[in-house]
Amino acid sequence: MKVYGLEQAGYRFLNGTQEQCLVAFEQAVAEQRWAIVPLWRPQFLHTIHPIRELKEPGGLLGGVDRAVLLIREDRLDKLDGATLTALDKLRFGNELIERLDYRVSRLGEPLDRVAREAIAALQQPA
Numbered sequence: 001m002k003v004y005g006l007e008q009a010g011y012r013f014l015n016g017t018q019e020q021c022l023v024a025f026e027q028a029v030a031e032q033r034w035a036i037v038p039l040w041r042p043q044f045l046h047t048i049h050p051i052r053e054l055k056e057p058g059g060l061l062g063g064v065d066r067a068v069l070l071i072r073e074d075r076l077d078k079l080d081g082a083t084l085t086a087l088d089k090l091r092f093g094n095e096l097i098e099r100l101d102y103r104v105s106r107l108g109e110p111l112d113r114v115a116r117e118a119i120a121a122l123q124q125p126a
Contacts, residue, residue: 003058011036041065042097044105065094090122 001007016024021037022045028035029049036054038061039045069090076084100118103109 003060006036042094042101044098044102046094047098047102048106086123090119092118092122 001011001013006013014024025035025037025039025045026049028037039051042065045051069087069092071079071087079087096118100114103114104111
């Protein structure tokens with residue numbers, strides 16, 4: 001806040017849970033008020049709101065986030081080679097993860113179903 005002069009410009013920092021931050025952001029949008037929110041990607045709000053990303057020249061908030069598929073090493077032996085190869089070829093991207101996050105977080109769709117549908121769609125020939 002101090003480094004970027006936001007306090008002097010009249011902004012204040014409010015701490016809260018993730019849900020409180022999301023509600024505060026959506027309330028600011030509904031009231032057509034300016035708000036600066038430290039969001040991340042992937043994050044479903046990017047799917048439903050035109051969010052302008054501000055340059056953060058000091059790098060205080062870290063770098064650009066990206067969605068990656070992870071598996072625990074102690075579980076690798078549970079998957080056969082073909083499955084590992086198929087998983088390695090999956091490229092979700094932030095935009096897709098944001099849409100999936102919206103379906104699960106805001107529409108209440110079951111995570112397993114959303115994930116299965118997304119993987120099936122990615123495996124379809126282009």
